[in-house]
Amino acid sequence: MAEAGSGRALLSVRDLRTWFPIRRLLFSPSRGYVKAVDGVSFDLSPGETLGLVGESGCGKTTLGRTLLRLERASGGRVVYNGHDLLSLGEAALRPLRRRLQMIFQDPYSSxxxxxxxxxxxxxxxxxxxxxxxxxxxxxxxxxxxxxxxxxxxxxxxxxxxxxxxxxxxxxxxxxxxPEFIVCDEAVSALDVSIQAQIINLLVDLRHRYGLSYLFISHDLSVIRHISQRVAVMYLGRLVEVGETRAVIDAPQHPYTQALVSAIPVPGKARSRRIVLRGDVPSPANPPSGCRFHTRCPQAMDHCKTVEPPLVRLKHNGVEHRVWCHLYSH
Ligand SMILES: Nc1ncnc2c1ncn2[C@@H]1O[C@H](COP(=O)(O)OP(=O)(O)OP(=O)(O)O)[C@@H](O)[C@H]1O
Ligand SMILES: [Mg+2]
Known part of the structure; x- marks a missing residue:
């Protein structure tokens, strides 16, 4: 399932899952799982920046850490430059580790x-x-x-x-x-003017060395400045992936629409901010059907029971993928 226009992928992720066992005591049997990442698929091209956005707790950091083998995947496949990353032993992984780096939110503690x-x-x-x-x-x-x-x-x-x-x-x-860097909220703790400087530096380095980034942020207004494509994550799953302009100018998933409506527009108040009801449900017990149905302003009956299919749409000739029943007929 290669993505249109992405050429040969540097990183190819299929049905990735990272579940954390829930235990009462360290060695007691597991009483279920926190499904932090639960069936994520995407490709990343060499030199590309993919922005990853979603609310706190939706699994962004866990996804980034699993890609770098800092967290153990529970299932799925990650192919990096032809290497089946999840099945490599430590010795075979070692030379690849230097090619895969991570930058964190709080450099002081790292x-x-x-x-x-x-x-x-x-x-x-x-x-x-x-x-x-x-x-x-x-x-x-x-x-x-x-x-x-x-x-x-x-x-x-x-x-x-x-x-x-x-x-x-x-x-x-x-x-x-490195070839691939996970930037996990790398500018989130900085003042806006400093954020811009660090983003410019990352863009510069990407051009100079052909780096690829997974740029994680809960803030779409930051992501839009650095990413060629954006992936929107909700409760362990991607709900929408597409070129940045397409996702921000024409968001299709109701969750993305809510995130986009919260982007501040300089000089004017946004006319229609979509405020989502309720809290994000627990990833230990995600809702059936579409995981977003409990908060979705447009939820229909079958959203509660049937998992949404992947729908491929085009916006100004650019492919745009969305997992939502609203577009499935
Ligand atoms: N080591 C762990 N053991 C158990 N649960 C974990 C672990 N790490 C993360 N989780 C849980 O997995 C879910 C996803 O967490 P994660 O940190 O990946 O989210 P996030 O999208 O990065 O959030 P934030 O925006 O707050 O950084 C959360 O429910 C979190 O509590
Ligand atoms: Mg995080």
Whole structure:
């Protein structure tokens, strides 16, 4: 099921599932599962940025971590550059690990406070025995790549602002020449002006090195600035995937419509904000049929019992996929 126009995929994800067992005590039998990721499929092309959006708890981080084998998948398939990622043993996985990196929301907690910046950004290279040149020279080159200079070499994370710290974690992530980076809420904790700078840096690096990103955010207004395509996630599943403009200008799924209606438009109030009723149901016990039916303003009777099919639509000639009964006839 290759996606139209995506060419040869760098990453191909099929029916991916990550379920966390629910136990009363550490070694007691499982009493069910939190179905954090529950049947997700998509392709990512080389050099492409796919934005992943959805409310808190819908499974975005778990999906990103499962793709990098930081979380164990319960089922499905992930093919990365021809490698069946989920079935590789640790030894076979090791050379691929450097190609797959992650950048987190809070660089302060992901940067070791006791290491100087030059040691932080070269840590991966040293671990992989790939430090080529003097440590200071390599670290300086990496810092230049992210808009910092050699004055940062001997300083520690707490001496930097949030935006600068995110630059340091980006330098560390690109040090091993990755191909694919999961950016998990990478700019969410930053001021709007700093967000824009970090997004520009990520776009720059993507062009320079042909990087692909899975750019996770709960904020569509951030995602629209960086992604070629957007995937919308609800309760462990994708509900809509398409080119960014198509998804934002012509959202089809009622859940996406609600998210898009909340994007602030500078200078004017949005005329029709769709406010969803109720809380997100528990992923341990997702609703039957369409998982969104309990909150959907347009829910029909069969949405409660029948799983929505994948429907392929076109918006201005561009493919757009949506899982919703509204479009299935
Ligand atoms: N290690 C774990 N063990 C058990 N449940 C987990 C674990 N990690 C995540 N979960 C659960 O899986 C679901 C998805 O969590 P996840 O962190 O992936 O969501 P998210 O979309 O990234 O949310 P946020 O926007 O708040 O970061 C949640 O219900 C969460 O409580
Ligand atoms: Mg998360």
């Amino acid at each position: 940067l070791n406070p006791r290491l100087a910046v030059r040691d932080i950004v070269t840590e991966g290279l040293r671990q992989h025995g790939q430090l080529d040149g003097s440590l200071d020279a390599v670290a300086t080159r990496l810092l230049h790549e992210v808009g910092l200079d050699a004055s940062a070499l001997y300083r520690y994370p707490h001496e930097f602002s949030g935006g600068q710290r995110q630059r340091i974690s980006i330098a560390r992530a690109i040090s091993l020449q």
